Amino acid sequence: MQNNTIFGKVMISEEQLAQRIKELGKQISEDYRGEEVLMIGILKGAVLFLSDLIREITVDTKIDFMAVTSYGASTKSSGVVRILKDLDSGIEDLNVVIVEDIIDSGVTLHYLRDYLMGRKPKSLKICTLLDKPERREADILPDYVGFEVENKFIVGYGLDCDQKYRNLPYITCLEEA
Ligand code: IMP
Ligand code: MG
Numbered sequence: 395m396q397n398n399t400i401f402g403k404v405m406i407s408e409e410q411l412a413q414r415i416k417e418l419g420k421q422i423s424e425d426y427r428g429e430e431v432l433m434i435g436i437l438k439g440a441v442l443f444l445s446d447l448i449r450e451i452t453v454d455t456k457i458d459f460m461a462v463t464s465y466g467a468s469t470k471s472s473g474v475v476r477i478l479k480d481l482d483s484g485i486e487d488l489n490v491v492i493v494e495d496i497i498d499s500g501v502t503l504h505y506l507r508d509y510l511m512g513r514k515p516k517s518l519k520i521c522t523l524l525d526k527p528e529r530r531e532a533d534i535l536p537d538y539v540g541f542e543v544e545n546k547f548i549v550g551y552g553l554d555c556d557q558k559y560r561n562l563p564y565i566t567c568l569e570e571a
Pocket of ligand 1: 439494495496497498499500501502503546547548549553554555
Protein backbone atom coordinates (compact mmCIF):
# COMPACT_ATOMS: atom_id res chain seq x y z
CA MET A 395 0.00 0.00 0.00
CA GLN A 396 1.31 3.49 -0.75
CA ASN A 397 2.09 5.21 2.52
CA ASN A 398 -0.56 7.89 1.99
CA THR A 399 -3.29 5.28 1.45
CA ILE A 400 -5.35 3.47 4.07
CA PHE A 401 -8.25 1.03 4.06
CA GLY A 402 -11.66 2.63 4.43
CA LYS A 403 -14.46 0.99 6.39
CA VAL A 404 -15.75 -2.48 5.57
CA MET A 405 -18.32 -1.70 2.86
CA ILE A 406 -19.72 -5.22 2.41
CA SER A 407 -19.08 -7.88 5.04
CA GLU A 408 -18.47 -11.60 4.50
CA GLU A 409 -21.99 -12.33 5.75
CA GLN A 410 -23.57 -9.79 3.39
CA LEU A 411 -21.62 -11.23 0.45
CA ALA A 412 -22.68 -14.78 1.28
CA GLN A 413 -26.35 -13.77 1.69
CA ARG A 414 -26.53 -11.81 -1.57
CA ILE A 415 -24.68 -14.50 -3.55
CA LYS A 416 -27.16 -17.07 -2.26
CA GLU A 417 -29.98 -14.88 -3.61
CA LEU A 418 -28.26 -14.42 -6.98
CA GLY A 419 -27.71 -18.18 -7.27
CA LYS A 420 -31.38 -18.81 -6.53
CA GLN A 421 -32.46 -16.24 -9.12
CA ILE A 422 -30.15 -17.69 -11.79
CA SER A 423 -31.34 -21.22 -10.99
CA GLU A 424 -34.96 -20.09 -11.47
CA ASP A 425 -34.23 -18.19 -14.69
CA TYR A 426 -32.47 -21.20 -16.27
CA ARG A 427 -34.74 -23.94 -14.91
CA GLY A 428 -34.51 -27.05 -17.11
CA GLU A 429 -31.56 -25.57 -19.01
CA GLU A 430 -27.79 -25.68 -18.80
CA VAL A 431 -25.72 -22.55 -18.21
CA LEU A 432 -22.09 -21.68 -18.97
CA MET A 433 -20.62 -19.22 -16.46
CA ILE A 434 -17.67 -17.29 -17.92
CA GLY A 435 -15.47 -15.75 -15.22
CA ILE A 436 -13.37 -12.74 -16.14
CA LEU A 437 -9.90 -13.23 -14.66
CA LYS A 438 -8.69 -12.49 -12.18
CA GLY A 439 -11.12 -10.37 -10.20
CA ALA A 440 -14.20 -12.57 -10.63
CA VAL A 441 -12.59 -15.81 -9.40
CA LEU A 442 -13.79 -15.63 -5.79
CA PHE A 443 -17.30 -14.49 -6.79
CA LEU A 444 -17.62 -17.18 -9.48
CA SER A 445 -16.52 -19.98 -7.17
CA ASP A 446 -19.01 -18.98 -4.46
CA LEU A 447 -21.81 -18.25 -6.93
CA ILE A 448 -21.74 -21.58 -8.79
CA ARG A 449 -22.16 -23.44 -5.49
CA GLU A 450 -25.52 -21.68 -5.11
CA ILE A 451 -26.73 -22.66 -8.61
CA THR A 452 -28.82 -25.81 -8.88
CA VAL A 453 -29.14 -26.16 -12.70
CA ASP A 454 -26.41 -27.87 -14.76
CA THR A 455 -23.47 -25.48 -14.79
CA LYS A 456 -20.19 -25.34 -16.68
CA ILE A 457 -17.41 -22.81 -16.20
CA ASP A 458 -14.83 -21.20 -18.44
CA PHE A 459 -12.57 -18.16 -18.12
CA MET A 460 -11.36 -15.20 -20.14
CA ALA A 461 -8.62 -12.73 -19.31
CA VAL A 462 -8.75 -9.25 -20.81
CA THR A 463 -6.92 -6.00 -20.39
CA SER A 464 -7.50 -2.44 -21.51
CA TYR A 465 -4.74 -0.90 -23.57
CA GLY A 466 -2.93 1.95 -21.88
CA ALA A 467 -1.87 2.30 -18.28
CA SER A 468 -4.24 5.10 -17.27
CA THR A 469 -6.70 4.39 -14.45
CA LYS A 470 -9.50 5.34 -16.84
CA SER A 471 -10.34 2.61 -19.32
CA SER A 472 -8.89 3.48 -22.71
CA GLY A 473 -11.74 1.94 -24.64
CA VAL A 474 -9.66 -0.69 -26.39
CA VAL A 475 -9.72 -4.16 -24.93
CA ARG A 476 -7.16 -6.86 -25.59
CA ILE A 477 -7.86 -10.55 -24.99
CA LEU A 478 -5.09 -12.28 -23.04
CA LYS A 479 -6.87 -15.61 -22.64
CA ASP A 480 -9.81 -16.73 -24.72
CA LEU A 481 -12.38 -19.43 -23.95
CA ASP A 482 -11.37 -23.09 -24.06
CA SER A 483 -14.49 -24.12 -26.00
CA GLY A 484 -17.14 -22.73 -28.32
CA ILE A 485 -20.37 -21.18 -27.00
CA GLU A 486 -22.69 -21.60 -29.99
CA ASP A 487 -26.24 -22.41 -28.83
CA LEU A 488 -25.29 -22.22 -25.14
CA ASN A 489 -26.81 -20.09 -22.39
CA VAL A 490 -23.90 -17.89 -21.35
CA VAL A 491 -23.52 -15.70 -18.27
CA ILE A 492 -20.50 -13.40 -18.10
CA VAL A 493 -19.38 -13.12 -14.46
CA GLU A 494 -17.52 -9.92 -13.56
CA ASP A 495 -16.21 -8.46 -10.31
CA ILE A 496 -17.18 -4.85 -11.01
CA ILE A 497 -18.55 -2.69 -13.81
CA ASP A 498 -16.98 0.73 -13.83
CA SER A 499 -16.96 2.57 -17.20
CA GLY A 500 -18.54 -0.52 -18.79
CA VAL A 501 -16.03 -0.43 -21.63
CA THR A 502 -14.63 -3.92 -20.94
CA LEU A 503 -18.04 -5.57 -20.86
CA HIS A 504 -19.33 -3.65 -23.84
CA TYR A 505 -16.47 -5.04 -25.89
CA LEU A 506 -16.79 -8.55 -24.46
CA ARG A 507 -20.52 -8.71 -25.01
CA ASP A 508 -20.16 -7.83 -28.70
CA TYR A 509 -17.25 -10.23 -29.07
CA LEU A 510 -19.17 -13.15 -27.52
CA MET A 511 -22.43 -12.34 -29.33
CA GLY A 512 -20.48 -12.87 -32.55
CA ARG A 513 -20.14 -16.53 -31.57
CA LYS A 514 -23.91 -17.03 -31.61
CA PRO A 515 -24.74 -18.17 -28.06
CA LYS A 516 -28.34 -19.18 -27.37
CA SER A 517 -28.49 -16.37 -24.81
CA LEU A 518 -26.04 -14.00 -23.14
CA LYS A 519 -26.45 -12.29 -19.78
CA ILE A 520 -24.16 -10.30 -17.52
CA CYS A 521 -23.75 -10.90 -13.79
CA THR A 522 -21.59 -8.52 -11.79
CA LEU A 523 -20.88 -8.56 -8.09
CA LEU A 524 -20.48 -4.79 -7.94
CA ASP A 525 -21.77 -1.94 -10.07
CA LYS A 526 -20.55 1.67 -10.07
CA PRO A 527 -23.30 3.19 -12.26
CA GLU A 528 -22.04 6.73 -11.65
CA ARG A 529 -18.96 6.01 -13.73
CA ARG A 530 -20.67 4.50 -16.76
CA GLU A 531 -19.48 5.55 -20.23
CA ALA A 532 -20.47 2.55 -22.35
CA ASP A 533 -24.05 1.38 -22.83
CA ILE A 534 -24.13 -1.63 -20.48
CA LEU A 535 -26.97 -2.75 -18.21
CA PRO A 536 -26.11 -5.87 -16.19
CA ASP A 537 -28.82 -8.52 -15.76
CA TYR A 538 -27.72 -9.52 -12.25
CA VAL A 539 -26.07 -7.13 -9.78
CA GLY A 540 -24.85 -8.03 -6.31
CA PHE A 541 -24.44 -4.51 -4.93
CA GLU A 542 -24.29 -0.95 -6.22
CA VAL A 543 -21.24 0.85 -4.84
CA GLU A 544 -20.11 4.44 -4.56
CA ASN A 545 -17.43 5.88 -6.78
CA LYS A 546 -14.47 4.76 -4.65
CA PHE A 547 -11.51 2.50 -5.36
CA ILE A 548 -12.74 -0.89 -4.16
CA VAL A 549 -10.55 -3.80 -3.03
CA GLY A 550 -11.09 -7.22 -1.50
CA TYR A 551 -12.97 -10.42 -2.38
CA GLY A 552 -11.13 -10.67 -5.71
CA LEU A 553 -10.67 -6.96 -6.42
CA ASP A 554 -7.11 -5.71 -6.35
CA CYS A 555 -4.87 -2.69 -6.25
CA ASP A 556 -1.65 -3.60 -8.07
CA GLN A 557 -2.57 -7.30 -7.64
CA LYS A 558 -2.85 -7.02 -3.85
CA TYR A 559 -5.80 -7.41 -1.43
CA ARG A 560 -7.71 -9.92 -3.56
CA ASN A 561 -7.62 -12.30 -0.58
CA LEU A 562 -9.55 -10.02 1.81
CA PRO A 563 -12.80 -11.88 2.59
CA TYR A 564 -14.86 -8.64 2.55
CA ILE A 565 -15.19 -5.53 0.34
CA THR A 566 -13.49 -2.34 1.44
CA CYS A 567 -11.97 0.69 -0.29
CA LEU A 568 -8.72 2.62 -0.38
CA GLU A 569 -8.70 6.17 0.91
CA GLU A 570 -6.21 8.97 1.29
CA ALA A 571 -4.64 8.94 4.75
P1 IMP B 1 -14.52 -0.96 -16.94
O1 IMP B 1 -14.14 -1.43 -18.32
O2 IMP B 1 -14.19 0.49 -16.72
O3 IMP B 1 -15.96 -1.27 -16.58
O4 IMP B 1 -13.54 -1.68 -15.95
C1 IMP B 1 -13.79 -2.88 -15.42
C2 IMP B 1 -12.57 -3.47 -14.78
O5 IMP B 1 -11.74 -2.49 -14.13
C3 IMP B 1 -13.01 -4.42 -13.68
O6 IMP B 1 -13.18 -5.70 -14.20
C4 IMP B 1 -11.90 -4.32 -12.67
O7 IMP B 1 -10.89 -5.27 -13.00
C5 IMP B 1 -11.34 -2.94 -12.85
N1 IMP B 1 -11.88 -2.01 -11.81
C6 IMP B 1 -12.80 -1.05 -11.99
N2 IMP B 1 -13.07 -0.41 -10.85
C7 IMP B 1 -12.32 -0.99 -9.90
C8 IMP B 1 -12.17 -0.78 -8.47
O8 IMP B 1 -12.79 0.09 -7.84
N3 IMP B 1 -11.30 -1.62 -7.83
C9 IMP B 1 -10.61 -2.59 -8.47
N4 IMP B 1 -10.72 -2.82 -9.79
C10 IMP B 1 -11.55 -2.03 -10.50
MG1 MG C 1 -11.93 -7.35 -13.88
